[in-house]
Amino acid sequence: MDTVRALLDKAGRTYAEEAGIRLADKPAPLYQLLVLSTLLSTRIKADLAVAAARELKKRYPTPRRMLDASWQDRVDALGRGHYVRYDESTATALGDGARLLLDDYRGDLRRARGDDLATHLRRFPRLGPVGVEIFCREAQAVWPELRPHLDRKTLDGARTVGLPADGKKLAKLAGNDVHRLAAALVRVSLDRELAKAVRTA
Template sequence: MGTKTHRPAGKTAGTTQNEKAVVRELLERQERTYPAQAGIRLRNTPAPLYQTLVLATLLSAPIRADTAVAAARALFEAGLRDARSMADATWQQRVDALGEGGYRRYDERTATILGKAAELLLERYDGDLRRLREEPDPKQALLDIPGIGPTGADIFLRDVQGIWPEFVPYIDRKALDGARRLGLPDSPDELGGFVPGRDMPRLADALVHAALDKPLAEEVLTAAGANRSPGGGSH
């Protein structure tokens, strides 16, 4: 989770006013996490945790984030909200729901993967990812799930850290890319100091958004510079 802190030459340790302004502007543009955008009311209960895992599976493919979110919503609206309903659905039902959400390039392969993953979760954890949390190494356990590679595991853990506080701060590589683009520290521990633990998923997702959307990052930097207090630091 952690990486070595790097700051540009001449930049002193400690949070600057400008960094605070950047984070504030960024969060104003990322009002909701990716799970919230997919209609997931994330709580430490089986169905929302499973839905977050499904979303992580979809987001980890090389496809636009908004398409993955729309596909997740379509799956849930089709009634596939927990491991049992996903496993019991036919392959065609899963394909149709993914297609409804615009996830057509990977719909057939993903429909198969979601079915296999649901079956494994039912067999190993009775469909309850809270049991995975009890594993000696939950991240490694996630990698055993079909469709979840290192990227998918990172996505899942950065979004559940608000309810699984032992993972705070969870800032994955893509989020760190966003932090660097915004001139913020590239240390998870330092980034974790900007917001309370319960808000870390929103900050992490916002940093990912900045990594994926250069115009957004530029907009945030411009706004933060305009709102900077006279005594604030500079990039």
């Protein structure tokens, strides 16, 4: 379908890709996605959250490195990414989350994988229902059992560009690119000009 092709072409870059995370079913990139999801969970512009995640990934790509950093180091890294509104509380949450991951999951989010994934994820500070949806939306690229993960935000985007607001139908249209379609639908739900460009493509 032309609309799906236009979505993937114009807006199909995932937030993980934008943050420089090479997502794979491995501990470090999954942790980096957890950090990104935490940052995107707050009421802050997505581009600022992505920039901060990129900055944190460079310096603290693993939970051990995050935990070993001082609170001020984490605040400074968030500041360099212009994530300043919630920098102090987020620095605390990132440290607490790294400790939880190391203590309870031996630093590997794959130990949370399975039917109770959402329950495990909600244990992490600042990762509420929105953060869980973000994580699952992006992680479906490497965890096939999550597919299709098309949440309310993606369905809002589908309505915006005239696609069916039905997860199964959207997944069928997307094929193997369902994670990219999900990212694109979120982006058009947040950006009217982008949605207009897709509709007129």
